[in-house]
Amino acid sequence: MNNLPFETWPYKAQTEFKHKVFQEYFNVWVKILGRYHRLNYMDCFAGCGAYKKNQTIHFGSPIIAAEIIKKNDKTATLVIIDTEKKDLDNIKKILDYRGLSALKVLYVNQDFDQSINEILDEIKDLAPTFFFIDPWGYSIRYSTLKRIMNNNRSEILLNFMFNAINRFLSLGSVEETTNNLFGSEEWKSILGKKGVERETALLSLYKSQLKKIAKFVLPCKVEFPGKKRTFYYLFHLTNHPKGCSIMKSCFAKYTFGRLEYLGERGSQLRLFEAIGETKIEDAKKHLTAKYNNSSKSFFEIIEENIDSTKYLENELSNALKKLESQGKIHIQRFPKTTEKTKRLRSSIKEEDLIHFNKYPVVKRKSLLYKTKVEYGNFTINHVLGCAHGCNYPCYARMLAIKYGQIKNYEDWMHPRVVANALELLDKEIPKYKKEIDFVHLSFTTDPFMYDMLNKRTYPHIKELTLKILEKLNSNGIKCTVLTKGLYPKVLASNRRFSKENEYGITLVSLNKSFKKDYEPYSSPFDLRIDHLKYLNDKGLKTWVSIEPYPTPNIVKQDLDKILGKISFVDKIIFGKMNYNVHSNKFSNNKQFYKECAEKVINFCNENGIKYHIKEGTPYSTDQTRIIFKEGN
Numbered sequence: 001m002n003n004l005p006f007e008t009w010p011y012k013a014q015t016e017f018k019h020k021v022f023q024e025y026f027n028v029w030v031k032i033l034g035r036y037h038r039l040n041y042m043d044c045f046a047g048c049g050a051y052k053k054n055q056t057i058h059f060g061s062p063i064i065a066a067e068i069i070k071k072n073d074k075t076a077t078l079v080i081i082d083t084e085k086k087d088l089d090n091i092k093k094i095l096d097y098r099g100l101s102a103l104k105v106l107y108v109n110q111d112f113d114q115s116i117n118e119i120l121d122e123i124k125d126l127a128p129t130f131f132f133i134d135p136w137g138y139s140i141r142y143s144t145l146k147r148i149m150n151n152n153r154s155e156i157l158l159n160f161m162f163n164a165i166n167r168f169l170s171l172g173s174v175e176e177t178t179n180n181l182f183g184s185e186e187w188k189s190i191l192g193k194k195g196v197e198r199e200t201a202l203l204s205l206y207k208s209q210l211k212k213i214a215k216f217v218l219p220c221k222v223e224f225p226g227k228k229r230t231f232y233y234l235f236h237l238t239n240h241p242k243g244c245s246i247m248k249s250c251f252a253k254y255t256f257g258r259l260e261y262l263g264e265r266g267s268q269l270r271l272f273e274a275i276g277e278t279k280i281e282d283a284k285k286h287l288t289a290k291y292n293n294s295s296k297s298f299f300e301i302i303e304e305n306i307d308s309t310k311y312l313e314n315e316l317s318n319a320l321k322k323l324e325s326q327g328k329i330h331i332q333r334f335p336k337t338t339e340k341t342k343r344l345r346s347s348i349k350e351e352d353l354i355h356f357n358k359y360p361v362v363k364r365k366s367l368l369y370k371t372k373v374e375y376g377n378f379t380i381n382h383v384l385g386c387a388h389g390c391n392y393p394c395y396a397r398m399l400a401i402k403y404g405q406i407k408n409y410e411d412w413m414h415p416r417v418v419a420n421a422l423e424l425l426d427k428e429i430p431k432y433k434k435e436i437d438f439v440h441l442s443f444t445t446d447p448f449m450y451d452m453l454n455k456r457t458y459p460h461i462k463e464l465t466l467k468i469l470e471k472l473n474s475n476g477i478k479c480t481v482l483t484k485g486l487y488p489k490v491l492a493s494n495r496r497f498s499k500e501n502e503y504g505i506t507l508v509s510l511n512k513s514f515k516k517d518y519e520p521y522s523s524p525f526d527l528r529i530d531h532l533k534y535l536n537d538k539g540l541k542t543w544v545s546i547e548p549y550p551t552p553n554i555v556k557q558d559l560d561k562i563l564g565k566i567s568f569v570d571k572i573i574f575g576k577m578n579y580n581v582h583s584n585k586f587s588n589n590k591q592f593y594k595e596c597a598e599k600v601i602n603f604c605n606e607n608g609i610k611y612h613i614k615e616g617t618p619y620s621t622d623q624t625r626i627i628f629k630e631g632n
């Protein structure tokens with residue numbers, strides 16, 4: 001160790017921190033940007049390249065950068081600048097020693113400011129370039145930083161030597177240098193301030209100046225080891241929110257989640273912080289207050305918070321997930337499912353839309369209409385789309401695509417409520433009242449749609465459905481309801497809803513693997529039945545639609561078992577499966593449905609249940625079509 005072919009400097013804790021952050025971030029930067037571009041790394045105050053602490057060698061910024069470029073096998077040029085020739089020679093020796101001499105390296109033995117300005121004068125289309133500006137003093141010119149950041153793909157990690165600068169400010173005859181440093185004369189108004197107040201004012205002035213030249217500016221305080229005093233601030237400047245977010249996480253990783261390096265003190269303080277309200281709770285309050293009644297993509301949320309709040313990207317994401325699980329926000333994920341397993345995605349990506357106290361909506365010109373469905377009368381579809389992802393296939397979805405209401409399956413999976421549904425009803429109820437026997441909710445969407453990810457009914461859909469039911473009932477109109485979701489208990493309230501309403505569920509199987517393929521995101525079968533049973537037990541009328549019933553080549557199952565589970569209901573509708581290639585291919589299709597229909601009819605007769613067999617299914621008759629008409 002004593003015979004090293006290069007010089008070393010002593011290694012301090014805060015230098016180690018600086019190197020860790022730089023190493024972590026630069027590695028990601030090289031990986032991401034190096035995918036499509038050749039890169040430059042400019043070490044503007046290179047140092048001697050190596051340090052020693054307790055006989056262990058630690059390498060300096062130019063060597064760390066070279067190692068990362070080699071490890072990632074990327075095309076990059078390293079520009080190593082230092083006014084000390086012997087430091088540059090030392091770096092050359094270290095690169096040789098580490099087997100890194102094959103990299104493209106330019107050594108510049110000149111003043112940083114002069115060399116950078118010369119480079120920028122020469123090169124107009126600079127490749128993505130990372131500038132590490134790590135001086136000992138205050139000789140940085142704002143105008144040079146501005147020139148660097150004029151290039152959209154440049155980034156800077158800058159050491160703002162606060163302690164040196166602060167001391168320097170108190171001396172006389174510094175006006176020109178300080179004006180150059182801040183790019184403004186505003187610092188003069190801060191001279192009268194003292195202590196923390198002065199530090200805060202200087203920091204905020206410098207940050208606001210840097211914000212004029214870079215979209216994202218993030219400082220991290222570094223204290224003197226063992227002292228409660230600021231040594232310097234590391235500033236990260238970038239034009240990309242992702243870059244800022246990643247650097248913030250790097251700072252946090254080595255500062256116990258803070259943006260301050262407090263040396264040993266850091267780990268002790270953490271204990272006290274743990275007692276207060278969590279950062280996630282804080283972030284929840286911040287986000288709901290800032291975005292109330294608006295919709296933002298997660299990317300916009302990162303952009304608008306990453307360098308202006310204390311929260312890390314994963315903290316913002318966790319706060320949003322918490323708000324979602326508490327039903328306080330609605331998140332539209334694009335795409336909604338994972339690519340491979342087709343599970344509902346719980347992560348939040350940049351393109352996802354977050355709705356704060358707001359929901360995706362459509363407007364309609366009319367709502368109430370007469371249905372062609374044989375057992376229906378009037379009907380309402382107050383939601384466009386359905387989140388259940390049915391693959392029978394879903395006839396409603398096929399029609400919506402055909403008529404250009406939605407683009408595709410993914411689009412259909414994002415339900416939008418009809419914003420003017422209640423206003424439309426106010427106009428349409430008086431118009432159709434005399435003609436209406438009853439109103440059905442709904443044939444092309446689900447009025448109590450299940451949100452599988454959050455294991456509950458979509459709150460806004462439920463609320464609108466309840467208001468519609470209430471409005472129709474208060475006008476003396478009975479409703480029939482059909483869902484693959486869960487019925488809310490509030491329907492049992494006689495004050496709000498008519499006892500004449502008839503509540504149904506669709507139930508074509510009890511088989512879980514069939515559900516995964518055919519109606520993956522609808523409510524679980526057993527819960528669906530339980531919620532219906534609750535209404536039945538409260539004396540309300542209930543029914544089940546066993547349609548479209550699958551053939552045995554799709555799922556082998558016992559119809560008796562399904563019937564057995566729903567023997568409490570008042571009415572059953574049974575129908576075959578249409579539009580499904582497998583079902584149509586089943587050779588005994590006709591005979592099979594005949595036997596099923598017989599079974600349903602016998603079961604209903606034995607249990608005093610009314611039934612209707614759908615048109616096209618054996619044993620269908622005209623008489624039972626009026627199953628929901630008054631008196632039936």
Ligand SMILES: C[S@@+](CC[C@H](N)C(=O)[O-])C[C@H]1O[C@@H](n2cnc3c(N)ncnc32)[C@H](O)[C@@H]1O
Pocket residue numbers: 044045046047048049059060061062081082083084087110111112113134135136139
């Ligand atoms: C803090 S050290 C750099 C440490 C290095 N970045 C690291 O992490 O290992 C500062 C270096 O800047 C060099 N330096 C001082 N003034 C300079 C200037 N005007 N232009 C370029 N280099 C300068 C010094 O010679 C010294 O080697």
